[in-house]
Amino acid sequence: MVTIKQIxxxxxxxxxxxxxxxxxxxxxxxEKEKLIVEMAKKLNYRPNPAGxxxxxxxxxxxxxxxxxxxxxxxxxxxxxxxxxxxxxxxSYGMEVIWRSMKGFDAAEQCRIIDELKxxxxxxxxxxxxxxxxxxxxxxxxxxxxxxxxxxxDVESSRRHCYVGSDYLQGGRTAGALLKMICPTTLKAGVLLxxxxxxxxxxxxxxxxxxxxxxxxxxxxxxxxTADDDLQAYEAARSLIADNPEIxxxxxxxxxxxxxxxxxxxxxxxxxxxxxxxTIPSTIDMMKKGLIKAALYxxxxxxxxxxxxxxxxxxxxxxxxxxxxxxMRNEIRILENVAD
Amino acid sequence: MVTIKQIxxxxxxxxxxxxxxxxxxxxxxxEKEKLIVEMAKKLNYRPNPAGxxxxxxxxxxxxxxxxxxxxxxxxxxxxxxxxxxxxxxxSYGMEVIWRSMKGFDAAEQCRIIDELKxxxxxxxxxxxxxxxxxxxxxxxxxxxxxxxxxxxDVESSRRHCYVGSDYLQGGRTAGALLKMICPTTLKAGVLLxxxxxxxxxxxxxxxxxxxxxxxxxxxxxxxxTADDDLQAYEAARSLIADNPEIxxxxxxxxxxxxxxxxxxxxxxxxxxxxxxxTIPSTIDMMKKGLIKAALYxxxxxxxxxxxxxxxxxxxxxxxxxxxxxxMRNEIRILENVAD
DNA sequence: TTGTAAGCGTTATCAC
DNA sequence: GTGATAACGCTTACAA
Numbered sequence: 001m002v003t004i005k006q007i008x009x010x011x012x013x014x015x016x017x018x019x020x021x022x023x024x025x026x027x028x029x030x031e032k033e034k035l036i037v038e039m040a041k042k043l044n045y046r047p048n049p050a051g052x053x054x055x056x057x058x059x060x061x062x063x064x065x066x067x068x069x070x071x072x073x074x075x076x077x078x079x080x081x082x083x084x085x086x087x088x089x090x091s092y093g094m095e096v097i098w099r100s101m102k103g104f105d106a107a108e109q110c111r112i113i114d115e116l117k118x119x120x121x122x123x124x125x126x127x128x129x130x131x132x133x134x135x136x137x138x139x140x141x142x143x144x145x146x147x148x149x150x151x152x153d154v155e156s157s158r159r160h161c162y163v164g165s166d167y168l169q170g171g172r173t174a175g176a177l178l179k180m181i182c183p184t185t186l187k188a189g190v191l192l193x194x195x196x197x198x199x200x201x202x203x204x205x206x207x208x209x210x211x212x213x214x215x216x217x218x219x220x221x222x223x224x225t226a227d228d229d230l231q232a233y234e235a236a237r238s239l240i241a242d243n244p245e246i247x248x249x250x251x252x253x254x255x256x257x258x259x260x261x262x263x264x265x266x267x268x269x270x271x272x273x274x275x276x277x278t279i280p281s282t283i284d285m286m287k288k289g290l291i292k293a294a295l296y297x298x299x300x301x302x303x304x305x306x307x308x309x310x311x312x313x314x315x316x317x318x319x320x321x322x323x324x325x326x327m328r329n330e331i332r333i334l335e336n337v338a339d
Numbered sequence: 340m341v342t343i344k345q346i347x348x349x350x351x352x353x354x355x356x357x358x359x360x361x362x363x364x365x366x367x368x369x370e371k372e373k374l375i376v377e378m379a380k381k382l383n384y385r386p387n388p389a390g391x392x393x394x395x396x397x398x399x400x401x402x403x404x405x406x407x408x409x410x411x412x413x414x415x416x417x418x419x420x421x422x423x424x425x426x427x428x429x430s431y432g433m434e435v436i437w438r439s440m441k442g443f444d445a446a447e448q449c450r451i452i453d454e455l456k457x458x459x460x461x462x463x464x465x466x467x468x469x470x471x472x473x474x475x476x477x478x479x480x481x482x483x484x485x486x487x488x489x490x491x492d493v494e495s496s497r498r499h500c501y502v503g504s505d506y507l508q509g510g511r512t513a514g515a516l517l518k519m520i521c522p523t524t525l526k527a528g529v530l531l532x533x534x535x536x537x538x539x540x541x542x543x544x545x546x547x548x549x550x551x552x553x554x555x556x557x558x559x560x561x562x563x564t565a566d567d568d569l570q571a572y573e574a575a576r577s578l579i580a581d582n583p584e585i586x587x588x589x590x591x592x593x594x595x596x597x598x599x600x601x602x603x604x605x606x607x608x609x610x611x612x613x614x615x616x617t618i619p620s621t622i623d624m625m626k627k628g629l630i631k632a633a634l635y636x637x638x639x640x641x642x643x644x645x646x647x648x649x650x651x652x653x654x655x656x657x658x659x660x661x662x663x664x665x666m667r668n669e670i671r672i673l674e675n676v677a678d
Numbered sequence: 679t680t681g682t683a684a685g686c687g688t689t690a691t692c693a694c
Numbered sequence: 695g696t697g698a699t700a701a702c703g704c705t706t707a708c709a710a
Contacts, residue, residue: 052689
């Protein structure tokens with residue numbers, strides 16, 4: 001509750017001087033600086049965000065949001081919440097520019113960043129795992145942009161913060177759940193988006209790790225789906241045809257709907273499907289009893305957090321407390337999946 | 340992004356007049372009022388929370404928090420988050436007075452409210468289900484206090500908002516989960532805090548509702564524990580002694596630890612326990628494999644939401660969008676329970 | 679019934 | 695180097 005004004009009075013200087021010290025703008029005599037810093041610490045000075053926000057309005061910060069969301073329904077909830085947050089923040093003078101893309105083309109993503117970069121002071125991005133993109137992100141950071149990666153991290157970049165889910169934990173949780181709800185003998189197939197996606201691999205890793213001490217577990221096969229329900233459908237049909245003994249399918253990313261349609265098509269509703277993300281098509285299949293459980297990686301929280309980090313930095317001038325914000329994987333079954 | 344100043348200029352009046360209209364303080368000529376209201380609507384005026392917060396500092400709003408939390412570890416996480424939020428909000432000039440109590444004594448709770456009521460302008464309370472308390476809450480509301488009930492609602496009161504979990508859904512989810520992870524034959528005992536607690540009854544109701552279409556389900560008995568682990572221990576031992584065929588225990592509220600110790604003591608680790616709340620003692624028992632799953636009712640979110648509602652009202656002057664904020668019940672197993 | 683002015687805490691500009 | 699001053703949007707007390 002102590003203010004700059006109070007510190008100024010106590011130190012016998014003006015507010016401007018205190019401000020210069022606290023915001024490290026230099027041009028203050030070292031002895032005064034020391035006095036002010038110590039006084040601020042002693043009184044536990046915390047800047048008032050309301051005052052900061054008000055003063056920040058003159059800056060009109062603009063944020064770019066770039067997500068490879070087209071055709072991937074997982075991002076729908078995340079974007080809904082981000083739009084909601086953007087509207088809330090708009091009254092503080094923060095503006096958002098929205099961009100989307102389809103698929104994981106690094107060159108395309110770099111092109112869009114280039115198009116945005118001189119318009120924005122902050123970027124929220126779902127980055128493609130590619131050196132070209134990493135370089136581009138570093139370039140942005142070097143030019144003073146605040147960068148938050150979301151749902152997929154590129155650790156080797158100098159992005160300020162990452163918001164996403166715990167992929168390894170997701171795989172472990174799915175595996176452990178399957179062990180709980182399946183018969184003792186577990187013969188499972190895995191459908192995953194892409195072996196090039198770090199997160200998908202980590203989920204698979206967690207899954208296998210948990211299965212390691214299972215008395216009778218067989219991994220029948222791993223098929224890629226490109227997060228496409230049609231490909232998932234075909235892959236599931238092949239898995240079943242090639243391995244009639246299959247009794248479980250683990251869908252590592254999108255594609256749960258396709259897998260469910262497949263077991264229905266071949267009359268193998270006895271197969272237990274555990275999938276990721278509670279998108280509408282997955283919920284439909286849960287209602288039909290074809291998908292037993294889905295793991296939820298808090299898309300709303302991810303979106304809200306990313307926008308909040310942007311706001312806190314651009315409007316309130318405060319850096320993230322953590323380098324990464326990792327969401328828990330929740331287990332959803334029919335009874336607790338509905339809104 | 341339109342401000343009061345702009346509206347004033349466009350309407351050819353002063354900021355004060357616009358403020359009087361927008362905040363319904365009266366004393367404005369009807370024709371001007373109409374003009375201003377229409378202009379504000381047309382320009383989609385949204386007050387800037389930073390400006391409001393800054394001006395509100397002169398009011399020094401004080402919030403009372405009264406939770407029957409003593410001895411109930413469920414509230415630990417909730418209170419941690421509330422303290423954290425209180426610290427954040429303190430820089431906006433909002434202060435919090437903390438009070439706790441043990442057990443559900445209505446007279447005691449009223450006494451504490453009386454002690455608080457002339458010091459505070461907002462109250463967050465975990466109310467005892469009792470007419471005396473309801474009357475007291477209504478009295479507070481009538482005197483202009485903003486009241487949020489948390490974790491337990493007294494619907495017949497005129498509290499402004501409720502924050503809590505979906506008890507019926509919690510029971511249904513626990514039941515469905517038990518069906519998934521238990522053998523076909525399900526012979527279950529239930530331990531619950533108190534039959535006088537509406538929420539506990541609703542959880543039991545949801546549980547039984549789901550069991551209704553189970554091929555072979557028997558409810559062996561329901562015992563009260565007063566949310567005490569020792570009583571839960573004794574109750575579980577009795578249940579097992581009286582019904583050796585028991586293969587599952589559903590712990591509706593606190594007491595999971597006691598139940599787990601009981602099955603351990605009598606060497607009946609084959610019994611599947613599903614409990615509520617991921618408090619440390621429950622997590623311990625999950626690590627030991629004695630509790631298979633726990634339902635999580637988002638204590639952090641509950642605390643955060645309640646504090647935010649207070650802040651939004653007292654500092655920003657905005658009422659809750661909803662009458663009640665209901666949290667989902669999450670399923671936690673060993674693999675996704677840790678921090 | 680309406681306008682003016684001061685103040686909330688912070689930042690930025692400008693003059694000394 | 696430093697201090698005074700205006701500005702951000704809103705509320706409120708007081709003057710007209």
